[in-house]
Amino acid sequence: MVRKEAMRMVSALFRAGNQGISASWSVGGTRLKSAMPEPSQPKDEDLHAKDGKVLHPHLLNENVVKTQYAVRGELYLRAEQLRKEGKEIIFTNVGNPHALGAKPLTFPRQVLALCAAPFLLDHPRVEEMFPADVIARAKKTLAAFKGGVGAYTDSRGNPMVREEVARFIEKRDGVSSNPDHIFLTDGASVAVRLCLNAMIRHERDAVLVPIPQYPLYSASIRLYGGTLVGYFLDERRGWGLSIEELRRSLAEAREEGKLVRGLVFINPGNPTGQCLSQENLKELIQFAYEERIVLMADEVYQENVYQDERPFVSAKKVMYDMGEPYRSHVELLSFHTVSKGTAGECGLRGGYVEMTNIHPGAIEEVYKCASINLSPNTMGQIALSCLVNPPKPGDPSYELYTKEKASELVSLRRRAHMVTDGFNSLEGVTCNFTEGAMYSFPQIKLPAKALEAAAAAGKAGDVFYCLKLLEATGISTVPGSGFGQEEGTFHLRTTILPREEVMTSFVEKFEKFHKDFMKQYS
């Protein structure tokens, strides 16, 4: 009964509004705490508010109003305000490498430049400005994009790029891939949302999502009127994903009458940074098969791996290696992007979903929905083309491209260690190593006095801590409550993306703040 109640409360967390009043509840035998919102009271039948407004915040779509999105929430808005007032802000609230000084890879940007300005190809100086393989690639790309980058493509994306993505997947996984089951989108978020929108019919339809999770999932599930069912990752075991916990969560949801249709997992993890083992993925696939649940594999950080024991392996490869009945029956949606990895091209908005074992009629429905926006942007598609079909050994650009990627990856690994070590050296802070992705998610043990001060300020403990951190150092993070965390624990998410040359000072700033904070509230 405790667990049943717990389940209800976890769902409530992600169904609730965004007024920021805090409350607590229990889940899975443990206690959760999060920024608990006051439900808004839309006067459903009203056409306009007392002030005459039709588009009044109390008269909008309830699902819109109740959606929360922490990554660009209270902390971000305050950081933006401080920035406008002239304060230097270090935006580690979002995985946005270029904003912190990461340089773009040269090859894709050269290709993009020529595709944007194809008349440069006729310039007598073009060969002094661009390597031969870039010129050839731009010509090939422009031939495949009829009308160039200024024309709409098919709503699923350009056929040549979808073919390149399929070849990339085949090379990565050693199994076949069908370009007609690959949709290119304006970033992976759009792909995730297209799928969730088709999947969710009403409030009883539920999706299993890890806690902590990336708020794209809680926000989108809420926006489409479904129910998020959380399953806990185990912080004490390196944010491990346990099948027992999944079974517990599923059983409770079903007992509540929920129709669990999807299961999201993020590998490598966001915000938690763990890399799943092949064994763990097998269990997941078996679970999805037995329980008839669609797997949503968020694999956008597949290139960002900072340990050697568990290299990235895709859910699709594991599923195919398992043989029948899994390889022909488990419905799998796999997501990837140009925004992460060593390219970090967040601004170009290029991503894709590959749909495996999905009913052709369902693929048609997703196609129809994608077509309402006519076409994903072309530059993001071309960036994706470069990511999945990079220069080959012997090509003029090969050496530089390979060097740029390798040096960024090695640097990210060093930064993962610097951030983790920095956190673990602090009193009252524990932090699992960032095995992959771009984030560190330390737990902060807040002293009682700090919690009292937070309560007095009407803030959750982690929000209070993150705001103080922001005001003192300009470091913009996201409180753990935006991702979900166990009651009585407080976390924050920071990226590991400040450049190495400023990382020491970043860690020092954090340390100094933390020590001052602990002194003030001890």
Add this chain to the structure above:
Amino acid sequence: MVRKEAMRMVSALFRAGNQGISASWSVGGTRLKSAMPEPSQPKDEDLHAKDGKVLHPHLLNENVVKTQYAVRGELYLRAEQLRKEGKEIIFTNVGNPHALGAKPLTFPRQVLALCAAPFLLDHPRVEEMFPADVIARAKKTLAAFKGGVGAYTDSRGNPMVREEVARFIEKRDGVSSNPDHIFLTDGASVAVRLCLNAMIRHERDAVLVPIPQYPLYSASIRLYGGTLVGYFLDERRGWGLSIEELRRSLAEAREEGKLVRGLVFINPGNPTGQCLSQENLKELIQFAYEERIVLMADEVYQENVYQDERPFVSAKKVMYDMGEPYRSHVELLSFHTVSKGTAGECGLRGGYVEMTNIHPGAIEEVYKCASINLSPNTMGQIALSCLVNPPKPGDPSYELYTKEKASELVSLRRRAHMVTDGFNSLEGVTCNFTEGAMYSFPQIKLPAKALEAAAAAGKAGDVFYCLKLLEATGISTVPGSGFGQEEGTFHLRTTILPREEVMTSFVEKFEKFHKDFMKQYS
């Protein structure tokens, strides 16, 4: 009572599914005909279909399944198939100028190239490849986009570009504009959908939409679970928009218990090409004020005007000129894009919405929803920056830029005449002149024998005609039923975008097909 029934049927048209069975019904005293879909039967409680699929087309979100999108519908799919089989297709189904050979404007593409590859700015040859103002503009843009084009921007878009859009609006309308009320999006479609999603709460919430309409509106309103309420444009008066018809439509909707919250108008019109007079816009604004309805001004074709009597004037300008109470009270959402005009940069996906007299809390809600996708794409934002802040007299790029735009606009005007004249020269075809936008929407009087053949093939008459046209000539159009039309009338939409050098042969192909068709079915 006839009208009440009529209203119900118009709503049904856009609520229905997409199986393509035809039916007819009456609206506003006239008769409508359209591709009428068989409603699908989702087994709501089922978790998976007999074949084991969770994502089965019968088990998806009902709103997704019932959404129709004609521009990329049956005709487009058949055209794509024929193209794959090697047939040359002239895609006039969608306003996609570059796909038919329109050249990009040089200035924005040069700026985009340097922003994509900022290292070119350090190249000793850069000044031989790019004019000085392009170089300066790229530097200014890169300084404003922290992290360059590879970084997420604010979810509303880059602040400098929003400021430039505000200055553009101020210059155009002579009234103030607030950049905080301007959101940049991946094309105007995304902006329209963000607003509709916030506006529509449930099925009773209704939006007035012109018939014929652009299917973005019917598709999105359906997808968000609202009700489309059609108001007819008057074909006999050049697709005129009459306030009496609006009042009739509103009254019927209210009688049915609908909560009419929004009113879409498209100026210049799509697919109908009419340009609204200032007087007409005044009436619209007064209507919106009196009835407390949010105006959604689709002004994406504002540059595409091919007559001199009614130059484009924005709804915002008219509203401000009307003075109080209108200028401070009418809730207005105005949309614009880089995809249309003389730039025609469809593939770059850059658009915006300006929100006038919208409650700050509602703007916050739209901001939150936009933030789930983190950021619109940067290249589309920069293209928009170039559109709203072009080279000035004296700048090295000014002359070429001005010439390129003027010659495209003059050519579009000539093509508007060629297409209209071509249609009107045909037996059984009548066509209003394309005063603006990019489309021609002729009415085709189909002979009885053709209608019998269509019925025998299980197709609506216009679908039958358009399919025959496609098979015979490779010309890909959209049947009128995708936009809505009066019963017993048949239309099609074609763009006026084939280049002038092929326009004569385009018109000839059409004429030959039409004569053969009429001969065959007379």
